[in-house]
Amino acid sequence: MPSTIKPDTPKPAWEELTLAGQPDPSQLDNIKAQLDLVLLALEALAKVGSEAILQAAADLNLTDVVADRVSLWRLRQSSPLRRGQGRKRLDVEEARALVLIICHLAKQQQELIRRAVALLEQLTEQDREPHQAALLGDYLDTFNNTYQERMEDGERTPTEQLTNLALKLLIDLLFYSAPNGTRRLWLALLDRSTRS
């Protein structure tokens, strides 16, 4: 009856988790860029540095993927938005490792993220600028500065756009700090990377 059944093919474990095989390069580029931005937001808000990221990698047994500062830097540098040449390819495994690390860190910083979102809600309700709260002001400044410093188009991007990007990322981070945050982030990455 099932004449059209696909022949049985052995599959390697890890990359076949994607079912569809390796995402194409543009998808991965897209994922890299998003992951880098989410990390940037975390850094800007919680002053999470590479030390904390490496510690998270160690906590999660991901040192194979993120062993040291150099490998971390190269991972981050793989974002197509970044300045500089000689980017390394980010593979699916690395993307997943970064997802786990980001959500681990977001969970650790949940209180701070929550406070920031609460402030944002409060200020918006009062029709006040987010900058008027120190926490948000610092976050936005740091995010904008870092973005402009590190990203290829950083200096050309209007501050207003960066502010909105930062606020969107802040709200996203709140949801990534939830227990099912990894799933949410992963799905969002995939969804966005496949959207034209």
Next chain:
Amino acid sequence: MSTSVLRRYTPPTCTLEIAATGSALSRWTDRMVLKNLRFYLSFDDPKLPSEKQVTIKGDRTQLEALCEAVEAYVQTVLNQPSGQLSLLNQPSNSVESANPVNLSQTDLHKFVEAGIYLQPKGLLAHELCLGSLASEESGATIRLTVLQLFDLANALDEYHAEALILPALGRPAWLKSPAGWARAAAALVLAVGATSAVARFVMDVSNPTGHLAATNRQVEITGIQSPPEAPPNLPAPPSPPAISPLPLDPNAPLLPPKPSGEGQPPIDPNSPASISAVPVDQLPAPKSLSDPSASIPTTDGVTTEIPAPTEAPVATLPPEFAQPDIARTSATAIAPIAPLSPSAPEIGRDEARINDPLADAPIESPPVLTDETPVATTGGTVFDTYPQVAEVRQYFEENWQPPDELAQLNQALQYRLILNADGTIERIIPIGRAAAQFIDRTNMPLMGDPFVSALEDRDQLQVRLVLNPDGKVQTFQEGN
């Protein structure tokens, strides 16, 4: 038996209470069997006087519809690239456009019967349309802040992770119990197309497995290969898509600041909700809108509660799962309403997920009309309405080799497969953590690859696939 509150989830801004009546059927099973599940959800907005605090209540079907609506919506919001959010704040967008009209029709009908959905009201506010949950007190909609949405999503997620609707009693003992026989009768009654009223009666009398069961969290972690946050938690990406531009390209329009200049509160309805512009049909979420079988209070909703009288997953439950979790209940009941209270229960919940092979199983979709005894050779059972259901089974009977690790877990893998009219796989939805983790071992055909024969009279067919650690394969049609 009296109704008792089973679980209370208390994130900072809402309280979700689950209550149910213990069933006399409990004595037939080694676990608590519950019926008449009710839920009470109150939003604790400190800015509102207590008499204006909203409480909504409903039954299990409605709760599941709510779970699904919130989960899908949150993912939609997250999927939204920030560039597109600029639309959010264009005041020119009318409020009407905030209606979930952008949900594709196929997605929309999934929960339209419960009428529960959310729509964005700007970056920082969301409107929960209560549908069948609406009451005079609550009104038709409730506005939620981001934090409220976050807390609600977490509470529902936690409930979802804990609640077990047993897809089957599973133990061979069911055959010996009157309930078991009656359940078989119920399946037969349904098979011949009895009215839902009859089916409901039979099921209520006989079927303990469609009810919520409390589970024991005090199970040691054994045979678990992955850490709580292991990659298997992440679902697989969809099939290779068209090349897409970077949504986060900074050159793309990033959103302008929240339109505070007009003195609008964050929940201003004039903040046009362009989040709804996200095609929700792209949601890859396993529990997403696209699951037609899930939690829809349909007239044949009864059938969705008929369990698969299989030995599948539950048969593998260790006896430790049998006891209701008193400790856990009390722990959640007294969970503090401190801002960070989610973290503590969450840790416990993660553990619970690891410990509990069924914790991730969606409670909303016990399989419909299953084949009680999968016919391994011909692949045909009386319940195979569509030959493709048997073809799927036959394929996996040929290709499913249970990995050793799975045998150690002693757990079945369940997938929801959505087949296209041409017989290819449209979507693969792993049900539960293990299913996602082991998906690469299942020899699952890739999405879009030829798989089974073409459907003759329908566009899609949804099949539940159960791969047992002993190599047995079961399939059954889901939905209509």
